[in-house]
Amino acid sequence: MTAVAEEQVPARERTTSERIVRFLNKTPIHVALGIIALIWLAPTIGLFVTSFRPRSDIQVTGWWESFLQFRFTLANYSEVLSGQGMLQAFINTLLIAVPSTLIPVALASMAAYAFSWLHFPFRDGLFLLVVALLMIPVQVAFIPLLKLFAPTGLLNSYGAIWLTHTAFALPFGIFLLRNFFITLPRDLIEAARIDGSSTIGIFRTIVVPLSVPAIAAYGIFQFLWVWNDLLMALVFVQDGSQWPMTKAIQNLLSQYGTEWHLLAAGAFLLMAVPLIVFFSLQRYFVQGLLAGSVK
Amino acid sequence: MTAGPADETLNRLPLGPVKPTPRPAGRRYDKSTLLFLGVPGLLMAVFLVYPTIYTIALSFNRGRRGEFTEWVGFQHYINLLTGDKSFLDVTTFPPEGAIWNNLLWAVFYTSLVIFLGLIVAVLASRVRYESAIKAVVFLPMAIAATALAIIWNFVYAPDANIGLLNAILDPLTQQGISWLGNPSLVNAALIAAGVWGSVGFATVILSAALKSIPSEILEAARVDGATERQVFFGIIIPMVSLPISVLAVTLLVNVVKLFDLIYVLTNGGPGVKSRVIAFTMYFESIPGGQFGRGAAVAVIMLILLLPIMAYNIRRFRSSRVT
Known part of the structure; x- marks a missing residue:
């Protein structure tokens, strides 16, 4: 809190010794933050390092000792990708995640537009229903949807999981995007209407282009949500050859619990895409997650 | 995309409720509503609303194979809360x-x-x-x-x-x-x-x-x-x-x-020691095939989330009062 006060003082030239004293005054803070950073980084770094260590080394020394030996290999990755079918699982995850992101993004944008700029009977009541649906846990859908999908064969394709992910993503997407669409300038939309634009035209040429950041935040949130999902895949993907990475890795753990080299490489492959998204699109990602806190 | 304007728009992303637009006097309802709301509405009705009602009803039924075979009242709930040590002891x-x-x-x-x-x-x-x-x-x-x-x-x-x-x-x-x-x-x-x-x-x-x-x-x-x-x-x-x-x-x-x-790290174990409600729901219904009982667990989850649902709705409604 004193930091806030200090920043108010106009900066003047400081000597090196003054800077050192200032830094030392904060030593307890730096130490505490160093410990925090260590606790949050060490487990992940451990997994990363382990994934590159030869199997024989993993069994006899800890990953923290590997910097002395300095023997690293890509063998774990090639074994898990080809031998354990993780490449197929990676592709399956993509095949599940991309449609399960694009469809809800498109549909939620349309519905959110209706709820924010169109006028129809029971609009506010229906929106309250959407807000209520936000809290429905996926568990209530398992039994009825399994029964519904069983005769259609959708459980042996990705149809079932696409539809279920989409439906459960819609309330949140509609809620988030409607709240954003409402903040768009009314004059702009009224002017377009007077100029003769159709509702579809206004949606396509004004609402969507002006809302790209919000739509992107929702899209990234949804993509990572589906990418990281295990539960829906357990229930709605029944063909083992179509399992996503989360299920493949859980399977790896329950079958070969002590094959650490495979687990580490597999888990890191699962983390790779979210980490890339996180580092490249951090701003949207954090914003999407914050907004997603209502989900 | 440039950083500046994107930042500005992102900061406008409302994290809370926002007031809706009132219908201007004399304007009629939009005919194109169905075009925008039809598909998402149908999906939510079929995959969210219908399953919720189905599961609530099933939780009062024997529920073999997920079908309505025999009405059992609160039997599943009573069994779960008093007779199942892995659920509540x-x-x-x-x-x-x-x-x-x-x-x-x-x-x-x-x-x-x-x-x-x-x-x-x-x-x-x-x-x-x-x-x-x-x-x-x-x-x-x-x-x-x-x-x-x-x-x-x-x-x-x-x-x-x-x-x-x-x-x-x-x-x-x-x-x-x-x-x-x-x-x-x-x-x-x-x-x-x-x-x-x-x-x-x-x-x-x-x-x-x-x-x-x-x-x-x-x-x-x-x-x-x-x-x-x-x-x-x-x-x-x-x-x-x-x-x-x-x-x-x-x-x-x-x-x-x-x-x-829980599912990945311990599978509810050792024994049943680390089970949680959502784990029990999955375990009873999917590998266990106890659909009526699983439905009752899902309804218990829903009941636990109801206060939060009410809180969200109240927060939203209170923002509409000008």
């Missing part, structure tokens, strides 16, 4: 079972995440590398609970050559502790892994809340002779109480829906 002290474990999570996970999140937010605000620290702590939010489970499976491994925790404690204990295999440690170990995964979320929310406190207010209080203690408890804590309560609600929702971490 109040004959021991402390009590055990999935419901009790969820309660442990609700108390310890929620309070620890908020407490640590506040500490990291306050400490980080005093150094120049604030954003780096926040990114490091936030990182686990990006990865799958499955990956988080694997990471902690390594940390908790009894073998001191694999398990970081046992390697650190080795000089003291001389033998590997089976954190996840010991019935009296397993829930604490799981909650610690869960806390590790969520502190970053709390840090980001609380850090933003702390920054939104106008510095003039803090200045004025200090000029008037308030101590740092008084400033913290008298101004800062009251001003972040709303973000904290929203955060607590979010974390409690996480607790009710908690599944992946």
Whole structure:
């Protein structure tokens, strides 16, 4: 809190010794933050390092000792990708995640537009229903949807999981995007209407282009949500050859619990895409997650 | 996309309720509504509303093969709450079972995440590398609970050559502790892994809340002779109480829906010691085939989430009153 006060003082030239004293005054803070950073980084770094260590080394020394030996290999990755079918699982995850992101993004944008700029009977009541649906846990859908999908064969394709992910993503997407669409300038939309634009035209040429950041935040949130999902895949993907990475890795753990080299490489492959998204699109990602806190 | 305008629009992303547009007098209803709302509405009706009603009804039925075979009233609920020690066992002290474990999570996970999140937010605000620290702590939010489970499976491994925790404690204990295999440690170990995964979320929310406190207010209080203690408890804590309560609600929702971490790390074990409600729901219905019973567990989850649903609706409605 004193930091806030200090920043108010106009900066003047400081000597090196003054800077050192200032830094030392904060030593307890730096130490505490160093410990925090260590606790949050060490487990992940451990997994990363382990994934590159030869199997024989993993069994006899800890990953923290590997910097002395300095023997690293890509063998774990090639074994898990080809031998354990993780490449197929990676592709399956993509095949599940991309449609399960694009469809809800498109549909939620349309519905959110209706709820924010169109006028129809029971609009506010229906929106309250959407807000209520936000809290429905996926568990209530398992039994009825399994029964519904069983005769259609959708459980042996990705149809079932696409539809279920989409439906459960819609309330949140509609809620988030409607709240954003409402903040768009009314004059702009009224002017377009007077100029003769159709509702579809206004949606396509004004609402969507002006809302790209919000739509992107929702899209990234949804993509990572589906990418990281295990539960829906357990229930709605029944063909083992179509399992996503989360299920493949859980399977790896329950079958070969002590094959650490495979687990580490597999888990890191699962983390790779979210980490890339996180580092490249951090701003949207954090914003999407914050907004997603209502989900 | 340029950084500036994108930032500005992102900052406009409302995190709370917003007032809707009133219908202008004399304007008629839009005919194209169905075009925009038809498909999403149908999907939500078929895949959300219908299953919810079906599951509630099924929970009062024998529910063999998920069909309505025989009305049994509250039988599944009574069996779960009084006859199933893996779901709720109040004959021991402390009590055990999935419901009790969820309660442990609700108390310890929620309070620890908020407490640590506040500490990291306050400490980080005093150094120049604030954003780096926040990114490091936030990182686990990006990865799958499955990956988080694997990471902690390594940390908790009894073998001191694999398990970081046992390697650190080795000089003291001389033998590997089976954190996840010991019935009296397993829930604490799981909650610690869960806390590790969520502190970053709390840090980001609380850090933003702390920054939104106008510095003039803090200045004025200090000029008037308030101590740092008084400033913290008298101004800062009251001003972040709303973000904290929203955060607590979010974390409690996480607790009710908690599944992946438990399923991957312990599969509810050892025995049934670390089961939670969402785990029981999956276990009873999908591998177990006990659809009526599973439906009752799902309804219990729904009931636990109802207060939060009501809170959201009330927050939304109150914003409409001008």
